[in-house]
Amino acid sequence: MDEAEERTIHYYCIPPYRWQQLRYDLVTRRDCEWEPLPEAALAQVQLLQQVRPSGKASCDFYRIQLNDPSILIAAHRENLGPDLYPFLVYILTHEMVHLVRLSTILRDDREIRLSPAEEESRVYNVAHRILSRAPDRQMAPILSKFCLANPPDLPASGQFSPASASAFSHR
Ligand SMILES: [Zn+2]
Numbered sequence: 001m002d003e004a005e006e007r008t009i010h011y012y013c014i015p016p017y018r019w020q021q022l023r024y025d026l027v028t029r030r031d032c033e034w035e036p037l038p039e040a041a042l043a044q045v046q047l048l049q050q051v052r053p054s055g056k057a058s059c060d061f062y063r064i065q066l067n068d069p070s071i072l073i074a075a076h077r078e079n080l081g082p083d084l085y086p087f088l089v090y091i092l093t094h095e096m097v098h099l100v101r102l103s104t105i106l107r108d109d110r111e112i113r114l115s116p117a118e119e120e121s122r123v124y125n126v127a128h129r130i131l132s133r134a135p136d137r138q139m140a141p142i143l144s145k146f147c148l149a150n151p152p153d154l155p156a157s158g159q160f161s162p163a164s165a166s167a168f169s170h171r
Pocket residue numbers: 094098120123165166167168
């Protein structure tokens with residue numbers, strides 16, 4: 001999570017005070033808040049509205065949820081080996097980009113909302129740029145398997161579709 005955060009903050013040049021305003025948590029299957037996701041989804045980011053105790057001001061609260069079973073299945077299918085760290089950095093970076101775009105960039109421009117497919121494609125490209133900036137030996141195979149092979153809407157048959165890297169409920 002730290003690496004995905006740092007890479008995203010660096011890419012968007014987000015000042016620390018702005019980042020601290022961003023409220024989110026991360027849940028995995030072990031957490032009681034975890035809910036089953038579609039099998040094709042590796043993770044999702046969800047906007048949960050949270051009202052401050054004063055009742056006057058509300059702040060947005062986001063939840064990133066990992067779909068542990070699908071992550072393990074995809075890792076096994078793609079022979080990623082026992083070390084899932086780079087794969088998780090990839091997934092979390094993708095979700096972080098969703099989060100940043102939902103929270104700040106798109107907030108002021110609701111009228112030019114992208115369709116879910118366009119937004120997914122945009123996020124997919126940004127996440128790729130973020131992760132390609134300082135590619136390490138471990139990240140390279142992840143990028144080639146999940147991030148470069150196909151545009152999100154044109155998955156090659158038999159290959160994991162990057163479009164399903166996250167199902168996200170933008171509520
Ligand atoms: Zn996504």
